[in-house]
Amino acid sequence: MTKLSVNINKIATLRNSRGGDVPNLLQFAKDVQSYGAEGITIHPRPDERHIRYQDAYDLKSEVYTEYNIEGNPIPKFMDLVLDIKPTQVTLVPDATDAITSNAGWDTIKHKDFLTEVIQTFRSNGIRTSIFVDPDLHQIEGAKATGTDRIELYTEAFAHQYSLGNKEAINPYMECAGLANTLQLGINAGHDLSLQNIQFFKENIPGLQEVSIGHALIAESLYMGVEKVISSYLEKLK
Numbered sequence: 201m202t203k204l205s206v207n208i209n210k211i212a213t214l215r216n217s218r219g220g221d222v223p224n225l226l227q228f229a230k231d232v233q234s235y236g237a238e239g240i241t242i243h244p245r246p247d248e249r250h251i252r253y254q255d256a257y258d259l260k261s262e263v264y265t266e267y268n269i270e271g272n273p274i275p276k277f278m279d280l281v282l283d284i285k286p287t288q289v290t291l292v293p294d295a296t297d298a299i300t301s302n303a304g305w306d307t308i309k310h311k312d313f314l315t316e317v318i319q320t321f322r323s324n325g326i327r328t329s330i331f332v333d334p335d336l337h338q339i340e341g342a343k344a345t346g347t348d349r350i351e352l353y354t355e356a357f358a359h360q361y362s363l364g365n366k367e368a369i370n371p372y373m374e375c376a377g378l379a380n381t382l383q384l385g386i387n388a389g390h391d392l393s394l395q396n397i398q399f400f401k402e403n404i405p406g407l408q409e410v411s412i413g414h415a416l417i418a419e420s421l422y423m424g425v426e427k428v429i430s431s432y433l434e435k436l437k
């Protein structure tokens with residue numbers, strides 16, 4: 201059984217574009233949990249262009265499933281996570297101006313830093329996960345940091361799969377095999393979608409959690425737009 205954690209960054213992006221409170225982020229989080237989602241993921245960025253730090257605090261009392269906060273462990277982010285104490289923190293090595301996450305950690309180069317950060321979070325009762333590329337050396341490096349889990353960065357798989365290249369799953373399968381042997385928990389995310397999720401899940405043994413945002417929100421628009429147009433037309437008769 202793989203848990204679905206819904207990344208709600210895009211809801212905050214839409215809200216912020218008009219400066220008000222539509223759509224309401226907290227209500228959305230409540231609703232997706234009531235529809236069965238098993239977690240809520242947010243990825244606050246230093247410029248707060250979507251999730252604001254205050255959102256992260258406000259969500260704390262509304263998330264009754266798993267609360268996963270992702271980000272680069274700069275001091276401001278560390279303080280936020282240690283204050284909130286979510287279920288899980290996922291460490292992502294993003295540049296401050298990154299449009300979206302575009303690489304996993306070099307767990308070998310940053311071993312000492314990651315080990316210290318992970319120890320801080322774990323000693324506060326927060327489960328840890330490290331965002332990594334599907335590379336066996338990086339999985340071994342992740343194990344050495346003491347992290348509970350890894351999050352496999354799935355952008356390369358998603359892109360290749362959309363081009364029909366199913367072999368793109370191979371490095372992920374190898375990394376999952378190694379992670380299972382090392383008793384590292386396995387999460388995955390980035391560009392997972394209704395098109396690729398079943399194939400990914402079927403080929404990754406021990407996949408514990410996926411966090412999905414961008415495609416899930418776009419798919420929700422497409423799957424809902426017909427009903428909404430009909431509702432408007434009904435009112436405009």
Ligand SMILES: CC(=O)[C@@H](O)[C@H](O)COP(=O)(O)O
Nearest residue numbers: 209243270292300301389390
């Ligand atoms: C780590 C990861 O892949 C996601 O958290 C992704 O970075 C979402 O962030 P944006 O919504 O800012 O693209």
Ligand SMILES: NCC(=O)COP(=O)(O)O
Nearest residue numbers: 207389390391411413414
């Ligand atoms: N950790 C990945 C995540 O939260 C969502 O990524 P995406 O589905 O928005 O690409």
